[in-house]
Amino acid sequence: MVRDADRTRQRILAAAIEEFAALGIAGARVNHIAEVAGCNKAMLYAYFGNKDQLFDAVFAAHVNAYVEQVTFDATDLAAYAGRLFDYFEDNPDQLRLSIWYRLERPQGSRLEAVVAVNQTRLEQLKQAQQEGILPSHYEPAELLALVQSTSTTWSSMNPEYGIDAPGDRTQRRRTVTDAVRRLLAS
Amino acid sequence: MVRDADRTRQRILAAAIEEFAALGIAGARVNHIAEVAGCNKAMLYAYFGNKDQLFDAVFAAHVNAYVEQVTFDATDLAAYAGRLFDYFEDNPDQLRLSIWYRLERPQGSRLEAVVAVNQTRLEQLKQAQQEGILPSHYEPAELLALVQSTSTTWSSMNPEYGIDAPGDRTQRRRTVTDAVRRLLAS
DNA sequence: TCAAGTCAACTGACCATTTGGTCGGTAACC
DNA sequence: GGTTACCGACCAAATGGTCAGTTGACTTGA
Numbered sequence: 001m002v003r004d005a006d007r008t009r010q011r012i013l014a015a016a017i018e019e020f021a022a023l024g025i026a027g028a029r030v031n032h033i034a035e036v037a038g039c040n041k042a043m044l045y046a047y048f049g050n051k052d053q054l055f056d057a058v059f060a061a062h063v064n065a066y067v068e069q070v071t072f073d074a075t076d077l078a079a080y081a082g083r084l085f086d087y088f089e090d091n092p093d094q095l096r097l098s099i100w101y102r103l104e105r106p107q108g109s110r111l112e113a114v115v116a117v118n119q120t121r122l123e124q125l126k127q128a129q130q131e132g133i134l135p136s137h138y139e140p141a142e143l144l145a146l147v148q149s150t151s152t153t154w155s156s157m158n159p160e161y162g163i164d165a166p167g168d169r170t171q172r173r174r175t176v177t178d179a180v181r182r183l184l185a186s
Numbered sequence: 187m188v189r190d191a192d193r194t195r196q197r198i199l200a201a202a203i204e205e206f207a208a209l210g211i212a213g214a215r216v217n218h219i220a221e222v223a224g225c226n227k228a229m230l231y232a233y234f235g236n237k238d239q240l241f242d243a244v245f246a247a248h249v250n251a252y253v254e255q256v257t258f259d260a261t262d263l264a265a266y267a268g269r270l271f272d273y274f275e276d277n278p279d280q281l282r283l284s285i286w287y288r289l290e291r292p293q294g295s296r297l298e299a300v301v302a303v304n305q306t307r308l309e310q311l312k313q314a315q316q317e318g319i320l321p322s323h324y325e326p327a328e329l330l331a332l333v334q335s336t337s338t339t340w341s342s343m344n345p346e347y348g349i350d351a352p353g354d355r356t357q358r359r360r361t362v363t364d365a366v367r368r369l370l371a372s
Numbered sequence: 373t374c375a376a377g378t379c380a381a382c383t384g385a386c387c388a389t390t391t392g393g394t395c396g397g398t399a400a401c402c
Numbered sequence: 403g404g405t406t407a408c409c410g411a412c413c414a415a416a417t418g419g420t421c422a423g424t425t426g427a428c429t430t431g432a
Contacts, residue, residue: 003381003426024289026213030418040383045419096289102344103210103285141352142361145339153335156342158288166327175328183368189400189407216392226409231393 009047011037016058021093024100025055060111062097067117074124075133077147081180084151085173095155118144135186143183150179195233197223202244207279210286211241246297248283253303260310261319263333267366270337271359281341304330321372336365 015036019028030051034041048054070087073080088095125140138146149156154172166172201222205214216237220227234240256273259266274281311326324332335342340358352358 005381008381024210024212026210027290029416031416041418042384042420043382046381051418098344099285099289102342103282103289104213137364138361139352145343146336146361146365149335149339149342150332152342153331156288156335156338157331158284166325175324175332178323179332179369182371183365185368185371191407194407215390217390225407227392228394228410229408232407237392 005047008037008039008043011039012044012047012054013057013061016054017061017093017097020055020058020100021096025052025104028055030054059097059101062094063111063114065091066094067114072121072124074121074128077134077143077184078177078180081147081151082173082177084148085176088152088155089169089173092155095152135184137186138183146183147180150183151176153179191233194223194225194229197225198230198233198240199244199247202240203247203279203283206241206244206286207282211238211290214241216240245283245287248280249297249300251277252280253300258307258310260307260314263320263329263370264363264366267333267337268359268363270334271362274338274341275355275359278341281338321370323372324369332369333366336369337362339365 012033015033018036019033028051030041030044034044044054048057066087070083121144122140125134125143128134129136129140134143153176198219201219204222205219214237216227216230220230223230230240234243252273256269307330308326311320311329314320315322315326320329339362
């Protein structure tokens with residue numbers, strides 16, 4: 001057996017992402033994560049502290065990947081919505097993680113890094129509005145929220161509502177970008 | 187102690203709604219539900235079978251309330267969106283239940299009753315389109331999905347994104363109905 | 373070159389507690 | 403007196419977490 005702390009850490013993290021995305025914090029089993037990672041449970045505690053902190057690490061990784069991969073562009077929100085759509089379509093686990101986080105984390109526990117990123121985006125939106133690139137019938141925060149929620153329209157549909165998302169991903173994507181364009185139309 | 191099977195059942199259900207909405211299926215504790223309901227745990231099993239079936243009962247109750255209270259109107263989707271907004275604003279627990287359901291229930295487990303209701307709505311949308319009351323640039327399913335997701339825009343924002351929902355509920359509501367109107371504009 | 377020593381990666385067995393679930397019995401109501 | 407709502411106590415299994423000890427890689431020193 002090769003000994004490699006980094007690799008082990010990485011394997012644990014990967015297994016944890018899978019487990020948490022599928023089952024949430026309360027549903028995830030530490031034993032199972034260790035098993036999938038192919039290492040001893042104690043390593044998990046050595047590297048990450050405890051179950052909650054492991055989730056924090058997983059979620060932080062998700063946020064980083066998200067901010068890094070989905071570039072924001074206040075001057076072309078439809079394109080941004082498209083990228084957002086693609087990202088969550090390609091990484092459904094990431095979307096689930098976000099939702100688990102929202103449900104299972106006590107309100108008020110914000111990641112300052114993300115708040116900062118968001119502040120910047122709101123500023124950019126405000127400026128684009130002042131320059132007339134974006135319409136002003138919504139506040140920056142409203143714009144961001146609407147775009148965000150439109151982009152994840154399909155993935156956030158409850159199956160209970162029995163809506164069959166169009167099988168065609170291209171079509172779904174077009175609907176998203178089109179909807180954002182309509183929201184911005186004057 | 188007064189003996190009343192119905193009342194006890196009701197108390198268990200109420201406690202279960204609270205618990206499941208707050209913690210989800212995996213996170214909910216049967217002991218705690220019984221405690222809050224002020225009755226013995228065994229009653230819970232006598233009336234509902236087991237934890238999963240109790241959640242089913244809770245969720246079915248939610249779906250019933252939802253279908254009953256939020257009247258659908260294919261000819262005025264903006265108003266429908268407003269009602270939807272109000273409903274989830276007034277009953278945040280119900281929204282959380284829906285999300286838990288989506289996350290924790292194995293895909294493919296649909297409530298036939300809801301699928302039926304939804305089928306009807308899709309039909310109504312289609313007809314409204316044929317009559318020219320609704321525009322045809324979206325499929326009925328797309329319309330329903332967009333309206334749904336727009337209505338819950340604020341409640342589905344991850345705090346991670348640091349967006350402060352406008353404190354003013356009236357303003358949030360106006361944004362929702364306005365957005366739906368824009369989606370329908372030709 | 374190689375034995376001794378060090379330190380960090382790793383393990384298996386273990387623990388206290390919690391959890392979903394059950395059962396024999398009790399007491400209120402018809 | 404029978405039915406049924408209800409309860410306390412209990413159980414096996416699972417769960418998050420710990421710990422004493424082992425193993426392997428690298429450093430040291432002769």
